[in-house]
Amino acid sequence: MAPVSKSFFSGYDTVQLARKLIGMRLVHETDDGIVGGRIVETEAYLRDDPACHASRGKTKRNSSMFLEAGRAYVYLIYGMYCCFNVVSCEEGVGEAVLIRALEPETGIPLMKMRRGTEDEVNLASGPGKICEALGIDRSVDGHALWERPLYIEESDYNEDLDIACSTRIGVGQGKEAKLRFFLRSNGHVSRRTVNE
Numbered sequence: 001m002a003p004v005s006k007s008f009f010s011g012y013d014t015v016q017l018a019r020k021l022i023g024m025r026l027v028h029e030t031d032d033g034i035v036g037g038r039i040v041e042t043e044a045y046l047r048d049d050p051a052c053h054a055s056r057g058k059t060k061r062n063s064s065m066f067l068e069a070g071r072a073y074v075y076l077i078y079g080m081y082c083c084f085n086v087v088s089c090e091e092g093v094g095e096a097v098l099i100r101a102l103e104p105e106t107g108i109p110l111m112k113m114r115r116g117t118e119d120e121v122n123l124a125s126g127p128g129k130i131c132e133a134l135g136i137d138r139s140v141d142g143h144a145l146w147e148r149p150l151y152i153e154e155s156d157y158n159e160d161l162d163i164a165c166s167t168r169i170g171v172g173q174g175k176e177a178k179l180r181f182f183l184r185s186n187g188h189v190s191r192r193t194v195n196e
Contacts, residue, residue, distance in 0.1 A: 001025065003151035006144070009070030014088040014095040017069075018044040019181050021086065021152070023161050026102060028134045029149035035107035035134045037124055038155055041100035041182035041189045043168045045085075047093055050173035054094025064142045065094045072150065074131070074141040081128030084136050086145060086152070100169070100180070101125045103188040104133070126190045 004024075012020055019042075027036035045052040053062040053075070064073040065087060073085040073096050085096040102124035104111055111123055111133040124130045131137065136150065145152050164184040167175055169191055182189045 001153045001156070003027075003146050003148065003153050006070055006146045008146070008152075009068075009086070009088070010090070012088075014044045014046055014097060015179065017086065017088045018042040018097045018179065019163055021097060021099070022163050022181055022183060023155050025105070025153045025155045026084075026099060026130075026134070027106065027151055027153055028136060030135045032135070033107050033110045035111050037102035037104040037106065039099055039101075040103050040186045041180070043098040043100055043181075044088075044179040045096050045098060046179075047089070047095050049177065049179075051168065051171040051175070051177075052095070054096075058094065062094070065096050066092055067142060070145050072140050072143040072145055074136060074138050076138065077128070082131035082137050083127040084131055084134075098127060099130060100127050101182070101188055101190045102130055102133075103186060121187055123188075125188050 021039050021042050024039050025036055054065045058066050067087050068091045069088050071087040073087050074082050076082055085098050087096050089095040104123050115133050124133045140150050143150050162184045163181050165178050166180045167178055168180045
């Protein structure tokens with residue numbers, strides 16, 4: 001499989017992209033090997049959304065959110081974990097889709113080594129786990145996700161996807177918005193909720 005084209009990312013609004021990315025693959029070609037998996041959970045963050053980093057304007061931390069659609073926005077939480085997002089609007093706007101969980105498919109032994117666990121179900125079942133398993137850090141912030149070494153690619157997963165929707169996880173403000181999407185029956189999602 002090959003990376004999606006640049007035009008793919010401009011074909012959807014942020015909520016549509018958050019749904020469209022479900023079932024696609026996130027791949028990182030690293031010096032240690034190729035790692036990747038199928039995206040099974042996402043969250044949309046919109047410009048007027050109080051939970052969105054861009055809602056208060058552009059800063060040094062969130063500047064990549066204001067790049068063109070299809071760029072990576074990688075930020076640090078708790079001073080130690082990275083979170084990976086796909087920028088989802090035209091340049092200057094500030095919206096993104098957080099990738100919350102992957103079903104590991106490629107380079108699983110390397111992912112296990114990086115995460116220090118043999119538990120494949122929870123290998124990439126959260127945004128910090130994804131970045132650790134795939135070797136994603138701030139050095140790829142702003143990277144074009146239609147180009148190697150870090151990219152989105154079409155998946156050969158052809159089943160009809162049963163995509164569920166719920167409120168987002170771990171947000172204080174804007175927590176009532178149903179902007180989280182995930183494969184309902186997939187065991188690799190980060191968390192089950194009562195409001196699916």
